[in-house]
């Protein structure tokens with residue numbers, strides 16, 4: 025059998041978006057990050073990252089909204105390729121192409137997905153065979169959400185969200201994601217969360233905010249695959265901050281709830297809003313109602329959990 029020519033082979037990796045079904049935010053740490061109890065669920069919106077050998081580093085992208093991602097060496101996918109190459113004493117001679125479908129700056133970890141995808145694609149292309157726990161450590165250097173983008177499924181993230189414990193899920197959850205016009209900056213949303221806490225006289229540092237803890241009822245609902253029980257426990261401590269920065273999100277959340285969703289929550293740092301629904305038919309109806317409400321740009325029905333970064 026003939027072997028593929030390593031100079032022309034392309035490796036493509038598909039990586040999912042995420043929603044945070046619980047995002048409990050502790051006080052601001054001295055390093056500026058916040059300790060979290062972050063229950064991630066990967067969902068079926070995907071970016072693909074392709075790696076092809078090249079004479080020098082190159083980055084291209086396709087899909088809606090690619091005008092809003094940097095195509096220079098600040099792109100998280102390019103940074104991921106450089107980091108892996110550095111670790112193995114290589115030059116990052118690779119052309120990365122990102123086929124983007126995850127909303128940009130939407131609170132669904134799109135940039136993190138591209139970083140995890142680039143790491144796995146380059147590791148496969150270069151034959152560097154980095155052990156999985158080392159890949160996870162490289163992911164954590166790139167960003168707090170990146171380890172989960174590699175892992176997928178469902179997981180509890182502690183620390184700043186990078187220390188993962190996989191979670192069992194007992195079934196499929198149906199979701200609709202309402203994508204907003206424009207994004208929100210994650211650091212701005214954390215800052216606004218601190219500001220709101222201070223304005224309420226609660227304080228924003230670790231001395232004054234209780235240690236975030238995972239909700240056992242929520243973990244039980246995930247384990248049981250029980251959508252109604254999960255709906256009753258969905259929680260995002262960044263939601264008041266996202267709504268404060270983008271008040272129109274309250275209308276989006278209301279429109280999805282009125283359309284029959286079991287629960288509505290801002291996804292991570294927003295502005296995408298996530299609606300948990302009971303079945304695929306309700307997902308289709310809720311997506312149509314959200315679009316008709318004029319409170320979002322698009323509405324995407326999908327399911328979770330979804331697999332993590334996968335070579336396709």
Ligand SMILES: C[C@](O)(CO)[C@H](O)COP(=O)(O)OP(=O)(O)OC[C@H]1O[C@@H](n2ccc(N)nc2=O)[C@H](O)[C@@H]1O
Nearest residue numbers: 056057058060167168169170184185210211214292293
């Ligand atoms: C909102 C979430 O998406 C929920 O999963 C994440 O916490 C954000 O993760 P991310 O985008 O990977 O964030 P990073 O790139 O690690 O950090 C960006 C900025 O977000 C803030 N940040 C992030 C994570 C965290 N636990 N505390 C923070 O305060 C910090 O200002 C940091 O400088």
Ligand SMILES: Nc1ncnc2c1ncn2[C@@H]1O[C@H](COP(=O)(O)OP(=O)(O)OP(=O)(O)O)[C@@H](O)[C@H]1O
Nearest residue numbers: 093099100128129130131132133134135138169210
């Ligand atoms: N590959 C990439 N894809 C998208 N954004 C990127 C990428 N690389 C760098 N960025 C920058 O990161 C910013 C955040 O984009 P991203 O789509 O990751 O946000 P997000 O989904 O809200 O992140 P999170 O949910 O992890 O907080 C963008 O505004 C963009 O300038």
